[in-house]
Amino acid sequence: MSALPLSDRIALVTGASRGIGRAAALALAGAGAHVVAVARTQGALEELDDEIRKASGQSATLVPLDITDGDALDRLGLAIHQRFGRLDLLVHAAGILGPMTPVSHIEPKHWDRVIAVNLTATYRLIRTTEPLLRAAAAARAIFLTSGVAAHPRAFWGPYGMSKAALENLVRTWADELEQTKVRAVLLSPGPMRTKMRAEAMPGEDPDTLPDPSEIGPLIVELAQAEGLGLPSVNVAFADWKTAATRASA
Numbered sequence: 001m002s003a004l005p006l007s008d009r010i011a012l013v014t015g016a017s018r019g020i021g022r023a024a025a026l027a028l029a030g031a032g033a034h035v036v037a038v039a040r041t042q043g044a045l046e047e048l049d050d051e052i053r054k055a056s057g058q059s060a061t062l063v064p065l066d067i068t069d070g071d072a073l074d075r076l077g078l079a080i081h082q083r084f085g086r087l088d089l090l091v092h093a094a095g096i097l098g099p100m101t102p103v104s105h106i107e108p109k110h111w112d113r114v115i116a117v118n119l120t121a122t123y124r125l126i127r128t129t130e131p132l133l134r135a136a137a138a139a140r141a142i143f144l145t146s147g148v149a150a151h152p153r154a155f156w157g158p159y160g161m162s163k164a165a166l167e168n169l170v171r172t173w174a175d176e177l178e179q180t181k182v183r184a185v186l187l188s189p190g191p192m193r194t195k196m197r198a199e200a201m202p203g204e205d206p207d208t209l210p211d212p213s214e215i216g217p218l219i220v221e222l223a224q225a226e227g228l229g230l231p232s233v234n235v236a237f238a239d240w241k242t243a244a245t246r247a248s249a
C-alpha cells in the first residue's frame with residue numbers, strides 16, 4: 001500500500017471546531033497528517049477527533065484555547081517544539097465576522113474584539129510558529145482571507161479591514177522568509193455553508209453554497225504544492241474549482 005501524501009507531516013489547524021477549519025482538519029488527517037486542532041469549544045474538538053479516528057485510525061492533538069491568549073499560543077508553540085521539533089503546515093482558519101454595521105456605528109469593544117481575534121492573533125501565531133515552520137523541510141502556512149479585503153462593501157467594515165490587514169501582514173512576513181523553504185498562501189474560500197456565513201447573510205439559502213468539505217482537497221493540494229516559488233500567493237477556491245471542473249470535463 002502506498003504512503004498517504006501527508007504521512008509524517010505535522011499540521012496545526014486553527015478554527016478546527018467547525019466550518020472551514022474543521023473541513024481542513026479532516027482532509028489533512030485523511031491525507032495522513034497529524035493534526036493539532038485549535039478552537040475554544042472542547043466538545044466540538046472531541047467530536048472532530050472521533051471522526052478522524054473513525055476515518056483514519058489515527059488521533060488528533062486537541063488544544064482548546066482562545067487564540068487571543070498570546071501566552072497560550074506561545075505555550076502551544078513550545079509543546080509542538082518539544083513533541084515534534086517542527087511544523088510542516090499551518091492552516092489559520094479561526095476568525096470572527098464581528099458586527100455588520102456602518103463604520104460610524106461600530107462599538108469600540110466590538111472593534112477591539114475583531115482586531116484581537118482576526119489580526120493580533122494572526123501576528124501572535126506567526127511569531128510563535130515561524131521557528132517551527134523554518135525547521136520543516138518545506139513548510140506551508142495557509143491563511144483564510146476574504147474577497148472583502150480587496151473589495152470593501154458597506155457594513156462589512158470591521159471584518160473587511162481585519163482581513164485586509166491580515167493579508168498585508170502575511171505578505172510582509174512571507175517576503176521576509178523568501179530565502180527559506182516556508183511559503184505562505186492567502187486562501188479565499190468565497191461564500192461557504194458555515195455558521196459565519198449564516199450570520200453574515202441570514203436570508204440566504206445555505207443549500208445554494210458549497211459545503212466546507214469541498215475545500216479540503218484544495219488545502220491538501222496546497223500543503224504539498226512544490227511550485228509555490230513566490231513568498232506568498234493568493235488562491236481562490238472558486239478558480240481552483242473551475243479549473244478542476246474543466247480538467248475533468
Ligand SMILES: NC(=O)c1ccc[n+]([C@@H]2O[C@H](COP(=O)([O-])OP(=O)(O)OC[C@H]3O[C@@H](n4cnc5c(N)ncnc54)[C@H](OP(=O)(O)O)[C@@H]3O)[C@@H](O)[C@H]2O)c1
Binds near residue numbers: 019041
Ligand atoms: N464561510 C465563508 O463564507 C467564508 C468566506 C470568506 C472567508 N472565510 C474565512 O474562513 C475562515 C473560517 O470561517 P468559517 O466560515 O468556517 O467560520 P465559522 O464556522 O464561524 O468558524 C470559525 C472558527 O473559528 C474559531 N474561533 C473563533 N474565534 C476564536 C477564538 N477567539 N479562539 C479560537 N478559535 C476561535 C471557532 O471555534 P470556537 O468557537 O470553538 O472557538 C470556529 O472553529 C475565517 O477566517 C473566515 O473569515 C469564510
